[in-house]
Amino acid sequence: MSDSKNHTDPSRRAFLASAAIAASVAVVGLRPRTASAAGEKLPHLSESDPLAKSLGYRANASAVDRKKFPTYKPGDRCGMCRFFLGTPGEKAGYAGCQIYAGYSVNADGWCASFNARS
Numbered sequence: 001m002s003d004s005k006n007h008t009d010p011s012r013r014a015f016l017a018s019a020a021i022a023a024s025v026a027v028v029g030l031r032p033r034t035a036s037a038a039g040e041k042l043p044h045l046s047e048s049d050p051l052a053k054s055l056g057y058r059a060n061a062s063a064v065d066r067k068k069f070p071t072y073k074p075g076d077r078c079g080m081c082r083f084f085l086g087t088p089g090e091k092a093g094y095a096g097c098q099i100y101a102g103y104s105v106n107a108d109g110w111c112a113s114f115n116a117r118s
């Protein structure tokens, strides 16, 4: 009888441990989104930020280096991106971005993580 109890305890412990980890990940994962949603209060993302630079972020999409980032298509901009946390289709102003937690991006900007809203 105690054998079956011993067999279930490790799996139960493992389940509880993985549930705790999953809950922690969910909480950590949600925090930047919530903070980014208030984009107007966040500092503007700098084009010289290391991640922004590596992804070719430009506050004005017309300044994108098209040779270095050939996926850019005229008309693509943050306001049309699924990661933009402002009003979909927005043409001006700043709002949070799921890629750059803690910063706001220009609705008229662009980076290589652009993913068009469907």
Ligand code: SF4
Pocket (backbone or CB within 6 Å): 057, 077, 078, 079, 081, 082, 083, 084, 085, 097, 098, 099, 100, 105, 109, 110, 111, 112, 113, 114, 115
């Ligand atoms: S991920 Fe989308 S919203 Fe964020 S900076 Fe890049 S293009 Fe703009």
